[in-house]
Amino acid sequence: MDALLAEELLIIAGGLRVAEPSTGRAVVPGCCAGLEDWRDWAQALTGGSPWLGHDPGPEIQAVGEDLRVWQDGGPDRHHGRQVGLHIDLPRHALPQLLMGVQRDPVGFLDALAGWADRADLGRQGIALVRAIDYSFTITALWDLPEG
Incomplete structure (x- = not known):
C-alpha cells in the first residue's frame, strides 16, 4: 500500500x-484514455471535445x-463526409448523465472506506x-454549464 x-x-x-x-451500439474510449479524465466530458457543453x-x-x-x-474521429477523418459509428445524445441531457456517472465512484469510495475500516488500516x-478521491476528482464540487 x-x-x-x-x-x-x-x-x-x-x-x-x-x-x-x-x-445496442456503443462508442468506447480509445487507447490511452483514462477514467481519471471523466469530468472532462463537461467540455462538450461549451463546444469542446474532451480527450x-x-x-x-x-x-x-x-x-x-x-x-x-x-x-473514429468524426467527419473530418472521412473527408468531410458524415460516415462511421456515432451516437447522438441531447446536449441538455449531459449534465444529468455526468451526475449519474459520479454516483458510481462515490459509492466505490464509500465501500473502500468501509473495507479500510474493517481491515483496520487506520491512517x-x-x-x-483520499488519494483515489483526489486522483479521480470524485467528490469535488463542480458547476456544470447548462446543456
Missing part, C-alpha cells in the same frame, strides 16, 4: 462508454442541439480513500 500511496496521481485505463440501448483516447480516436462534435459522439485507509 505504501507504493500506491506514494504515487503522485493514480490512473485507470478506460473512460466513459456511450451506449444506445435501443440499437477520449486515440486508435480509433473517439471525438465529440456539436450538431444542433445534440452532441454527436464519434467512434493508511483514510489516505487511500
Whole structure:
C-alpha cells in the first residue's frame, strides 16, 4: 500500500462508454484514455471535445442541439463526409448523465472506506480513500454549464 500511496496521481485505463440501448451500439474510449479524465466530458457543453483516447480516436462534435459522439474521429477523418459509428445524445441531457456517472465512484469510495475500516488500516485507509478521491476528482464540487 505504501507504493500506491506514494504515487503522485493514480490512473485507470478506460473512460466513459456511450451506449444506445435501443440499437445496442456503443462508442468506447480509445487507447490511452483514462477514467481519471471523466469530468472532462463537461467540455462538450461549451463546444469542446474532451480527450477520449486515440486508435480509433473517439471525438465529440456539436450538431444542433445534440452532441454527436464519434467512434473514429468524426467527419473530418472521412473527408468531410458524415460516415462511421456515432451516437447522438441531447446536449441538455449531459449534465444529468455526468451526475449519474459520479454516483458510481462515490459509492466505490464509500465501500473502500468501509473495507479500510474493517481491515483496520487506520491512517493508511483514510489516505487511500483520499488519494483515489483526489486522483479521480470524485467528490469535488463542480458547476456544470447548462446543456
